[in-house]
Amino acid sequence: MRFVLEESRVVFDVHPRVTAWFSTRLGGMSMAPFDTLNLSYGVGDIPSVVTENRRRILASAERDLEDLVMPHQVHGNHIEWVTDAWRGRGATGSQPIPATDGFLTESPQVVLGLGFADCVPIFLTDRKARFVGLLHAGWRGTAAEIGLQAIRLLRERGIAPGDLLVGIGPSIGPCCYEVDEPVRRAIRQVVGDGPLAAKDPEHWWLDLAGANRLMFERAGVPAEQILESHFCTGCRRDLFFSYRMEGRRTGRMGGYICLNPR
Numbered sequence: 001m002r003f004v005l006e007e008s009r010v011v012f013d014v015h016p017r018v019t020a021w022f023s024t025r026l027g028g029m030s031m032a033p034f035d036t037l038n039l040s041y042g043v044g045d046i047p048s049v050v051t052e053n054r055r056r057i058l059a060s061a062e063r064d065l066e067d068l069v070m071p072h073q074v075h076g077n078h079i080e081w082v083t084d085a086w087r088g089r090g091a092t093g094s095q096p097i098p099a100t101d102g103f104l105t106e107s108p109q110v111v112l113g114l115g116f117a118d119c120v121p122i123f124l125t126d127r128k129a130r131f132v133g134l135l136h137a138g139w140r141g142t143a144a145e146i147g148l149q150a151i152r153l154l155r156e157r158g159i160a161p162g163d164l165l166v167g168i169g170p171s172i173g174p175c176c177y178e179v180d181e182p183v184r185r186a187i188r189q190v191v192g193d194g195p196l197a198a199k200d201p202e203h204w205w206l207d208l209a210g211a212n213r214l215m216f217e218r219a220g221v222p223a224e225q226i227l228e229s230h231f232c233t234g235c236r237r238d239l240f241f242s243y244r245m246e247g248r249r250t251g252r253m254g255g256y257i258c259l260n261p262r
């Protein structure tokens, strides 16, 4: 397993039957402040330009926009199993899957996609590539244990935590992510103090990727089967958009994963 930075994307190289990638801000058509590979229709960018950007990021993996499925994300822990019937939903903004922050699928016909600014993208598959999954874990999703919810759903299909391969992609690092007491309390309740470092009496630095790693490890995923990219979206504004660092009027990235057609 490894993360590889290519021109317009970071690839999570995990299994020969799986393609997983995360967009950078490079290689798109959008003008400032969305320059250049903004993948969100919801930030004020020109819709036709966003569609072209989405087409390009799918084409980087030799997939079509029609294969993509995207939800309306709400920072919750609801996860859906995606079937072929949903192919294309949310791909160009219309008919997204409602109120969902995680997808799992066993179908090679669909590409799972989620939008990200600084939140943690979590790529999932198992040693036999029986499925692929993608989760959106901000502090709320992490506190709601979205990773454990995925593990519960996978167990129901006979996939054990010990077989999982987990990639934790580009997201805001502990160097750039300052949180207050309510967020600290929410994170402590699920994984303890490990991912928190005191900055001053009222603020902490939070390692959100690390918090998710801990959750998977404690659920039985071997540490060597979990890989973090260690790209910080706050530090690397040459490569990524950052909601935290640039404010609301900036672009959004996308995370994608699919089983390769045989």
Ligand SMILES: [Zn+2]
Binding pocket: 172, 173, 174, 175, 176, 232, 233, 234, 235, 236
């Ligand atoms: Zn940073």
